Amino acid sequence: MNTLQTYLSSAKSKTADAGLVVMGNEAADLDSMASSIAYGYLCTLQNPDTPALPVMPIPRADFHLRTEAVFVFKEAGINLDDLVFLDEVDLDGLMSGAGLVLVDHNVLAPGLEKFSNKVVGILDHHNDEGLFPEADPRIIQSIGSCTSLVAREFIARGITLSREVAILLCGTILLDTVNLDDKAGRVTDADKEIAAKLLPLCPLSQQEYFDKVQLEKFNVQGLSTNDLLRKDYKEWTLGQIQCGIASALLPLKEWAQMDGALAAGFAAFTKDRGLNLLLSMNAYTDPGFNRDLVIFCQTEEEHDKLLGYLQEKGLDLKPIELAGQKQGETGFVGFFNQGNLGISRKKMQPLLAAFFEENKS
Ligand SMILES: [Mn+2]
Incomplete structure (x- = not known):
């Protein structure tokens, strides 16, 4: 069985074979990065012959600043060496033979507009700008976290959610929805439904996991x-x-x-x-x-x-x-x-x- 870890290391070692590139938005928050990793994994489990490569849309040197992502990725057992960052790939070369999937955004980031004829899929929860009508899937829905949409795709496509994927997605949903709290005005019933399926797979309780991710997010110690x-x-x-x-x-x-x-x-x-x-x-x-x-x-x-x-x-x-x-x-x-x-x-x-x-x- 292809685990999340073996998938990521194999996708990185065979970067040139990527049939799909999956990217989150340029701010590269936890939602964007987790969505791209999990969705790339899902696509590759379904179509091993056209592997999907998640590309983190920031330089590697900037990753440690996303302290909440550092924490959640570690919890999910992701080896950071297996991730591919924007400054580590020849994106033009890669995109010459691959399609592009946008997660957590539906408009190309500045500098990437040249790939507009490459967009083949969108999963997002921002305002729908009406671009890329041919993309398939083209799922743009108001929901607390884009990772909820990714988790729902696993379920809809009948692919088992592993413990690692559940940890990765659930930590993000909790952070994005402020612990599924209605008062924060972010969570939807769909997020809650999906979180209820993921939480039993996570080693920490909902409150403990949320508290830890939230603490990491606000940890600005030592930052210039x-x-x-x-x-x-x-x-x-x-x-x-x-x-x-x-x-x-x-x-x-x-x-x-x-x-x-x-x-x-x-x-x-x-x-x-x-x-x-x-x-x-x-x-x-x-x-x-x-x-x-x-x-x-x-x-x-x-x-x-x-x-x-x-x-x-x-x-x-x-x-x-x-x-x-x-x-x-x-x-x-x-x-x-x-x-x-x-x-x-x-x-x-x-x-x-x-x-x-x-x-x-
Ligand atoms: Mn998002």
Whole structure:
């Protein structure tokens, strides 16, 4: 029997034979990576002659920042050496002979648009952008976790869920749905139904497993500003503007204590990636749910203009004084508490797109 471990090591050693490449979204969160691994495994169990290769859409050096993924993968017995990261493959070469399956997204990430005629399958829980109508399967459903969709495919296709796969998928479902809690507004009945099938296969109880994964997710010990910005990061081209938005899980006050020169850290990140604008959206509990926002622009004028627009859109931003922090030598940084808790990165991106559409030079 082909276990998850033997599958992954064999898929990696025969990278060139891959008939399918399975990729999650560019933020490479646990949901994206776990979905790609489990779905690649499922496809390969069904069609051993056209092996599916999951590719983690980040450089290997960035993986350790996803502390919750490090933990869940270890629980599932995954050997990290058997994973393939974006900086370890010749994607163009690979894609010349393979189809592409998108999990946890349904629009190609920046830089991968060239593979749009290669998309043969989609499993996702984001808003359906209506692309790739020919993809088969094309399953896009509002559900708490994309891994719930993957688990459901195992069941629907009559493939036994092994202990390792159950651990991998269930840890992700618990994290994505905040322990299947209705109050968090993420979980659906379908997630609950699937979790009920997976939990008996996991060695830890639901509460213990959730607590451990959650603790790992919020563990920012020893991370630098550059690490915190890279940990969960997405980038868009909005008109002429290259815009990055990091999602960080700590209060700005705590971040400022860890790094006395945040403006310099934001400036260096911006320069490295050729950005015009860098935001960090910080979400945390204190003890109630809370959000902070960092806006880093190239000039104070740009910063003020964007700030005015975001206030107009009801973000309710209140400046935070951070002891010891000052402006850097390049760019202009603003630190805020965000009173409007409903504006997540998913909602911020279209707001920014509209702003830069209105303000085209
Ligand atoms: Mn997801």
